[in-house]
Amino acid sequence: KQEVTQIPAALSVPEGENLVLNCSFTDSAIYNLQWFRQDPGKGLTSLLLIQSSQREQTSGRLNASLDKSSGRSTLYIAASQPGDSATYLCAPAEHGGGSQGNLIFGKGTKLSVKP
Amino acid sequence: NAGVTQTPKFQVLKTGQSMTLQCAQDMNHEYMSWYRQDPGMGLRLIHYSVGAGITDQGEVPNGYNVSRSTTEDFPLRLLSAAPSQTSVYFCASSPQDRARPQHFGDGTRLSIL
Numbered sequence: 496k497q498e499v500t501q502i503p504a505a506l507s508v509p510e511g512e513n514l515v516l517n518c519s520f521t522d523s524a525i526y527n528l529q530w531f532r533q534d535p536g537k538g539l540t541s542l543l544l545i546q547s548s549q550r551e552q553t554s555g556r557l558n559a560s561l562d563k564s565s566g567r568s569t570l571y572i573a574a575s576q577p578g579d580s581a582t583y584l585c586a587p588a589e590h591g592g593g594s595q596g597n598l599i600f601g602k603g604t605k606l607s608v609k610p
Numbered sequence: 611n612a613g614v615t616q617t618p619k620f621q622v623l624k625t626g627q628s629m630t631l632q633c634a635q636d637m638n639h640e641y642m643s644w645y646r647q648d649p650g651m652g653l654r655l656i657h658y659s660v661g662a663g664i665t666d667q668g669e670v671p672n673g674y675n676v677s678r679s680t681t682e683d684f685p686l687r688l689l690s691a692a693p694s695q696t697s698v699y700f701c702a703s704s705p706q707d708r709a710r711p712q713h714f715g716d717g718t719r720l721s722i723l
Contacts, residue, residue: 499652526708538614538700539653541711584653593660594706595641597668600653 497522497589501601508575509609516570516604518585523563525587526596530559530570533582533603542583543570575608582606612636616701616715623691623722631686631718633701639713640706642684646670646697647717653700659684660706691722 498521508514518528527546531539543552543559545568551560558571568587572579582603588596617632635642643658655668659678673695675687684703688695698719704712 529711531714538716539702539714541713544709544711546709586653588708593641594708595660595704595710595712596708597643597655597658598653598702598712599655600645602650602652 497525497587497599499585499587499599499601501583501585501604503604504602505605505607507607507609510575510577512575512608513571513573514575514606516572516583516585516606518568518570518601520566520568520585520587520599522587522589523566524590525563526590526594528559528561528568528585528587529598530557530568531584531586533584535581539584572606575606577608577610580606580608614701614703614713614715616699616718618718619716620719621721623688623720625691625693625722627691629688629691631688631699631701631720633684633686633715634682635684635701635703635713636682637703637705637713638681639703640681641712642678642701642703643668643712644674644676644684644686645700645702646695647700648697656686656699688720693722696720696722 545561556573586598644656645653657676
């Protein structure tokens with residue numbers, strides 16, 4: 496059974512810092528890995544998707560890497576802003592669920608960026 | 611473009627009552643799924659569907675039924691509500707394409723008394 500761990504569980508940083516969120520998973524047989532953002536009381540917003548054949552993806556100040564063989568992914572946030580405060584969720588897509596794959600979620604990293 | 615729409619947003623039920631959580635998407639996505647989110651547990655998959663007429667169980671299917679009669683709709687039915695089903699429920703959809711991300715609704719917050 497796929498197990499997903501996110502470290503740290505919570506993080507508080509001053510505005511402007513570069514930071515790294517970590518995700519590890521136990522089964523490397525994945526279709527892709529997705530990073531989401533969740534604001535309090537809201538749904539999930541997709542940030543980045545890395546396919547199993549890729550090593551990284553970038554979107555603006557966000558960069559996600561994937562090392563499938565070691566079961567690790569990192570989300571790098573450059574020049575953090577108070578608006579980045581949210582919970583960040585990592586979810587590899589395991590085989591099954593047709594060709595899309597079913598997502599298995601970590602418990603998230605709650606990020607607080609102080610002005 | 612509405613995306614994934616979940617109704618209701620909030621609901622309070624008594625133990626033993628039944629109800630249906632609605633989920634609709636207007637993106638012609640083949641894949642749809644239901645998750646529940648509980649404090650300290652993360653999101654867990656309840657049921658999913660890869661197309662109209664096809665459904666399958668996820669990690670925590672007990673106490674829930676689903677059907678998929680159209681591409682657009684994927685309702686989740688609680689047969690006899692129990693306090694353990696108090697949770698936030700999310701519906702998601704995506705194309706059957708592993709290069710495309712899943713889109714989530716805003717959730718239904720359900721309390722069972």
